[in-house]
Amino acid sequence: MSLQTIWHKQRWQRQIWLTALLACLLIAILISLSSGSYQIGLTDWSQGLSETQQQVIWQLRLPRTLLAIAVGGGLALCGAVLQILLHNPVAEPGLIGISSGASLLAVLLIFAGHQWGIEIPAWGISVSAFVGALIVTLLLLRLSQRGQMGGSRLLLLGVAIGIASNALITWLLYFSDDQALREIMFWMMGSLAYGQIHPAYWWLPFILVCGWLLCQHRKLALLQLGSYQAQLMGLDLRKTHRKLVWAVCFISGMCVALAGVIGFIGLVVPHLLRLAGKDGPAFTIPASVIAGSLLLLIADVLSRSVVSAGELPVGVVTATIGAPVFIYLLVRRHALAG
Amino acid sequence: MLSLVDFSVKQRVGPLSVSATAGQHIALLGPNGSGKSSLLLAIAGLISSQGKVELEQQNIRQWTMQCAAIKRAMLPQRTAQLLPIACHQVIALGVSPLNVSEMAISSAIEQVCSRLELLDYLERDFSQLSGGEQQRILLAKTLLQVWPTLNPQARMLLLDEPLAGLDWHHQITVLTVLRELTQQGMTVLTSIHDFNLAVAHCDIIWCLQQGKLVFSDSANQFDEHLIEQVFRLKTIRSQAEGQTVFIPWRVS
Numbered sequence: 001m002s003l004q005t006i007w008h009k010q011r012w013q014r015q016i017w018l019t020a021l022l023a024c025l026l027i028a029i030l031i032s033l034s035s036g037s038y039q040i041g042l043t044d045w046s047q048g049l050s051e052t053q054q055q056v057i058w059q060l061r062l063p064r065t066l067l068a069i070a071v072g073g074g075l076a077l078c079g080a081v082l083q084i085l086l087h088n089p090v091a092e093p094g095l096i097g098i099s100s101g102a103s104l105l106a107v108l109l110i111f112a113g114h115q116w117g118i119e120i121p122a123w124g125i126s127v128s129a130f131v132g133a134l135i136v137t138l139l140l141l142r143l144s145q146r147g148q149m150g151g152s153r154l155l156l157l158g159v160a161i162g163i164a165s166n167a168l169i170t171w172l173l174y175f176s177d178d179q180a181l182r183e184i185m186f187w188m189m190g191s192l193a194y195g196q197i198h199p200a201y202w203w204l205p206f207i208l209v210c211g212w213l214l215c216q217h218r219k220l221a222l223l224q225l226g227s228y229q230a231q232l233m234g235l236d237l238r239k240t241h242r243k244l245v246w247a248v249c250f251i252s253g254m255c256v257a258l259a260g261v262i263g264f265i266g267l268v269v270p271h272l273l274r275l276a277g278k279d280g281p282a283f284t285i286p287a288s289v290i291a292g293s294l295l296l297l298i299a300d301v302l303s304r305s306v307v308s309a310g311e312l313p314v315g316v317v318t319a320t321i322g323a324p325v326f327i328y329l330l331v332r333r334h335a336l337a338g
Numbered sequence: 339m340l341s342l343v344d345f346s347v348k349q350r351v352g353p354l355s356v357s358a359t360a361g362q363h364i365a366l367l368g369p370n371g372s373g374k375s376s377l378l379l380a381i382a383g384l385i386s387s388q389g390k391v392e393l394e395q396q397n398i399r400q401w402t403m404q405c406a407a408i409k410r411a412m413l414p415q416r417t418a419q420l421l422p423i424a425c426h427q428v429i430a431l432g433v434s435p436l437n438v439s440e441m442a443i444s445s446a447i448e449q450v451c452s453r454l455e456l457l458d459y460l461e462r463d464f465s466q467l468s469g470g471e472q473q474r475i476l477l478a479k480t481l482l483q484v485w486p487t488l489n490p491q492a493r494m495l496l497l498d499e500p501l502a503g504l505d506w507h508h509q510i511t512v513l514t515v516l517r518e519l520t521q522q523g524m525t526v527l528t529s530i531h532d533f534n535l536a537v538a539h540c541d542i543i544w545c546l547q548q549g550k551l552v553f554s555d556s557a558n559q560f561d562e563h564l565i566e567q568v569f570r571l572k573t574i575r576s577q578a579e580g581q582t583v584f585i586p587w588r589v590s
Binding site for chain 2: 002003004006007010083084087088089218221222224225226228229231232233234235236274275278279280
């Protein structure tokens with residue numbers, strides 16, 4: 001088969017996959033907007049919505065749906081980039097300490113609030129989580145600058161920072177009272193109930209950074225072959241590395257700040273797409289964003305509808321469903337054997 | 339013309355001074371850990387080095403990485419590939435520093451792949467191939483970067499053990515393609531472990547021992563005394579079909 005036909009076929013495959021994922025996402029958005037304790041039926045959509053229904057959708061469900069899309073897409077994007085950047089198929093934002101660092105500061109704030117009886121607003125927790133992510137990023141880049149910017153070095157530093165933060169969190173948990181404990185645990189398990197109060201302009205930098213990262217698939221394709229190969233093709237490794245790490249840390253910091261720790265999406269989504277497409281970053285990067293959004297949206301709908309009273313933390317849902325699916329795929333297709 | 343003057347890589351290579359005229363295939367010989375890879379990486383500009391290094395009177399160190407990517411290509415030693423990617427995508431990465439039309443790219447890829455007998459691999463998953471197959475794909479990518487029809491500015495090709503993991507058929511195929519590139523003016527520097535292939539297919543041999551250059555002369559001057567001195571190996575020298583052949587005998 002000639003190369004032109006192969007390229008043509010590949011272009012078609014990409015378009016079909018992306019369109020299919022987008023279509024699924026649209027359906028999931030509709031379901032997410034309709035389902036909940038106040039049901040909106042399919043006929044209501046076609047016949048025009050009542051005032052209450054509009055209010056429920058605009059003020060409650062749409063912000064939450066958009067949050068799920070942003071966080072899911074962001075986490076999956078970070079996972080896809082990190083797996084290439086660190087040459088490690090298990091890399092994800094949680095692994096390199098960003099989530100732990102963000103949690104540590106957020107937990108510290110909740111703890112301090114309860115200790116001194118101050119009411120902490122939700123945005124305060126988000127801001128402190130984001131600051132935590134930034135501190136970890138600075139620490140990672142500073143420490144890994146000594147000596148060569150190696151992938152495994154960054155990964156191990158991240159793991160070590162994660163362990164240290166988790167230890168400190170455990171200390172804080174140990175000295176917390178019951179109510180603080182409950183609040184901290186719920187936050188750490190990840191929930192989309194937090195972010196909906198933030199105004200839209202919070203998301204502008206997030207969207208800009210995601211957009212920039214989406215355009216980096218050429219550089220990531222070079223990096224996938226190893227850092228020497230990338231440099232030989234004219235890539236400024238140090239600069240690119242630093243920019244990518246910053247972008248990933250910013251996005252995952254935002255995600256943790258707004259929705260707590262949601263594991264698994266960053267790890268699994270890129271792998272599922274690689275199993276499906278056997279394609280390079282030009283496909284996996286944009287597809288990860290859509291598929292991540294889709295997965296978190298579905299998980300959120302489930303977390304709202306499985307238990308009749310209240311809701312489950314969405315992080316629990318993603319891990320409970322995702323892990324067995326992932327194991328099944330790994331056992332069936334030996335695609336990750338390395 | 340490639341020339342190194344007082345060239346050294348800290349704790350690894352040199353200082354050494356050596357030069358080669360353009361259009362020659364230089365074989366880089368030496369035992370494991372003698373500094374072959376370091377020398378190649380330093381000439382490519384991937385690790386820091388001291389002294390003068392010039393290609394056609396231009397100081398290589400003054401090139402930006404983008405500029406260097408047009409002037410030279412290098413095949414580093416293979417690293418493990420964990421994530422799936424199609425072979426044609428890997429090969430096509432070789433043109434990423436160049437600014438050429440899609441038609442030119444596809445015809446050049448087909449040329450390179452037919453020369454290296456890789457046309458059947460284009461759609462396969464690179465991460466699932468054997469070591470030798472991956473090596474040939476990466477070699478195709480590297481050759482594409484300096485392929486004369488795509489990149490007439492290319493002057494130098496650095497290959498770190500390109501024949502590792504290849505069967506004899508493909509070893510000779512690769513060496514034949516390299517011969518054609520040198521005939522078009524390319525300077526090729528290849529690290530290699532097989533004396534016989536080096537003597538038969540290369541013009542010049544540079545031999546390293548613990549980072550020092552102990553031999554730099556035309557390939558037919560290479561002899562069993564040097565092998566014994568550098569590799570601590572006694573060999574039998576023989577002639578067959580007008581070609582010098584060394585047969586490893588015993589360690590000395």
